[in-house]
Amino acid sequence: MKLPADVVSKKNGKHTIQPLSDPKIEAKDLDFFYSEKKALSDVTITIPSNRVTGLIGPSGCGKSTFLRCLNRMNDIIPGTRVQGKILLDGQDIYAPDMDVVQLRCRVGMVFQKSNPFPKSIYDNVAYGLRVNGWKDRREIEAKVEQSLRHAAIWEEVKDRLKSSALDLSGGQQQRLCIARALAIQPEVLLMDEPASALDPIATARIEDLIQELKKDYTIVIVTHNMQQAARVSDFTAFFYLGQIIEFDRTEVIFTNPRQQRTEDYVTGRFG
Amino acid sequence: MSSQSAALPRSAGARFWKELLFQIVCIAILAGALLILALLLTSVVVDGLSRLGWEFLTGYPSRFPERAGVLPAVVGTLYVMLLTAFFSFPVGVGAAIYLEEYAEKGGFGLGWFSRLIDINIANLAGVPSIIYGLLGLAIFVRFMALGRSLLAGALTLALLVLPVIIIGCREALRTVPDSIREASYALGATRWQTIRHQVLPMALSGILTSTILGLSRAIGETAPLITIGAITYVAFVPDSLLSPFTVLPIQIFNWVSRPQAGFHANAAAAIAVLLPMLILMNAIAILLRNRYQKRHSQ
Ligand SMILES: Nc1ncnc2c1ncn2[C@@H]1O[C@H](COP(=O)(O)OP(=O)(O)OP(=O)(O)O)[C@@H](O)[C@H]1O
Ligand SMILES: [Mg+2]
Numbered sequence: 208m209k210l211p212a213d214v215v216s217k218k219n220g221k222h223t224i225q226p227l228s229d230p231k232i233e234a235k236d237l238d239f240f241y242s243e244k245k246a247l248s249d250v251t252i253t254i255p256s257n258r259v260t261g262l263i264g265p266s267g268c269g270k271s272t273f274l275r276c277l278n279r280m281n282d283i284i285p286g287t288r289v290q291g292k293i294l295l296d297g298q299d300i301y302a303p304d305m306d307v308v309q310l311r312c313r314v315g316m317v318f319q320k321s322n323p324f325p326k327s328i329y330d331n332v333a334y335g336l337r338v339n340g341w342k343d344r345r346e347i348e349a350k351v352e353q354s355l356r357h358a359a360i361w362e363e364v365k366d367r368l369k370s371s372a373l374d375l376s377g378g379q380q381q382r383l384c385i386a387r388a389l390a391i392q393p394e395v396l397l398m399d400e401p402a403s404a405l406d407p408i409a410t411a412r413i414e415d416l417i418q419e420l421k422k423d424y425t426i427v428i429v430t431h432n433m434q435q436a437a438r439v440s441d442f443t444a445f446f447y448l449g450q451i452i453e454f455d456r457t458e459v460i461f462t463n464p465r466q467q468r469t470e471d472y473v474t475g476r477f478g
Numbered sequence: 479m480s481s482q483s484a485a486l487p488r489s490a491g492a493r494f495w496k497e498l499l500f501q502i503v504c505i506a507i508l509a510g511a512l513l514i515l516a517l518l519l520t521s522v523v524v525d526g527l528s529r530l531g532w533e534f535l536t537g538y539p540s541r542f543p544e545r546a547g548v549l550p551a552v553v554g555t556l557y558v559m560l561l562t563a564f565f566s567f568p569v570g571v572g573a574a575i576y577l578e579e580y581a582e583k584g585g586f587g588l589g590w591f592s593r594l595i596d597i598n599i600a601n602l603a604g605v606p607s608i609i610y611g612l613l614g615l616a617i618f619v620r621f622m623a624l625g626r627s628l629l630a631g632a633l634t635l636a637l638l639v640l641p642v643i644i645i646g647c648r649e650a651l652r653t654v655p656d657s658i659r660e661a662s663y664a665l666g667a668t669r670w671q672t673i674r675h676q677v678l679p680m681a682l683s684g685i686l687t688s689t690i691l692g693l694s695r696a697i698g699e700t701a702p703l704i705t706i707g708a709i710t711y712v713a714f715v716p717d718s719l720l721s722p723f724t725v726l727p728i729q730i731f732n733w734v735s736r737p738q739a740g741f742h743a744n745a746a747a748a749i750a751v752l753l754p755m756l757i758l759m760n761a762i763a764i765l766l767r768n769r770y771q772k773r774h775s776q
Contacts, residue, residue: 280660312666322657324676334675335665384661391665
């Protein structure tokens, strides 16, 4: 794994993330509230372009919350509040003049629970294209096939594209959701435990896919599987109780973490 | 294994009897309800049988019970229903969409305002129908000078069923899981695209059902229409929005209150005409629901 120079430096006892040469997303002093409950505090992280950044941490520590801040998916939950900044290519995504619809085209998402539309397999993938103004049927067809192939599900569904997506197995549904997200070609792909419902073969294919995708995409992936985090991500952030305890190159996090809690977590002593 | 199978039959037996008893009780209650309904229906049909016939359906009201018919009332009922649906469906669905999809989710920063509307709608659904009649009389008949017309009647009934439709539609919209909305937004769909392509299709069967149930409530209403002055002796079929009109429940009410026995038979016969119309509407509701449910789970 070829990695850029060390991006983390220690400044007055606190780990600070130096700007990378090519940062895609920068979160600065991010606080997040569900009504009164504070779910993220003081999250500062730089997500590098064309790399895979893994988010790990015990259940309920705010990984999904953080991920959903990156495409403003939390906006639709009533009573939520964000403080601090998130910059995408240097542009504040919470600025009043930000076009949220545009943002979500650039920052795609695969959800923790697979959520296919109750429509045909084909329409599930074509929907994102259609709402973004694709008209030509042949182009849409080609893109749907390409996306389904990419997500390693084409062979299983090519003969029943018109049947309901709800008839697919859980793992197939999850891959369909990945295909759907890929179809609109986002710049950033947020994946919340994309492989939690998959068998080892499909998981391996998704992991291969992630490696391939990172040439063109910036990927942020939440996973509970330490081996997977170690395998697929270039950088890893360890979340605990709404804070980033440590963020570093994956090999550092897994072999030589600076924080005791990180070490305890990645070695399975708690969490 | 053998010790288990020895223990199993006894408890399973007790459970079996309880289960059976429960089923019998349920069936008995259902049979009781159906029996009462059947008795009512037969008594109505028996009383009205002598009058039921083509002449009754195509006849006009008359001073002589044996010559009276229900054509103006049947046509009036159909017109009023269509007009009521025409006014209440778009407004009701629109209001429900606003309240569920825009106001709830903090749209337009009018949270307190929509909560106020919310409480009011719930209250309005419980207001006696005669109050709507008075409102219709003041606004549509007098203020808007529509007179005792078809239009005024339909608008009054539209007001009456709006709260029911809005509440039912909101319920239907609420059954669409948020994960579907999120999935749509995450693909770069706008709020309206999400509502149009995901939320409404999923909620459609519920929306149609609640609308038709609301309308079948309106079909049986007499009080508000009497209040706005729908007349009972209409010797012609309404031919414009501003014609005077009557509807079946009013016709029935009128005949029942006459002293002559002949008119009572007419009332029974008119009930026997009204009931199939109601059943037809409910059947359409069920058909529509099944159709959209099927389409949607394809
Ligand atoms: N819609 C919500 N309303 C209120 N609180 C929420 C909501 N969603 C999450 N939370 C809370 O915010 C905290 C962080 O949740 P989050 O879903 O981000 O955790 P997570 O790290 O993704 O956990 P997991 O690994 O189990 O998915 C939790 O304490 C959770 O209870
Ligand atoms: Mg999560």
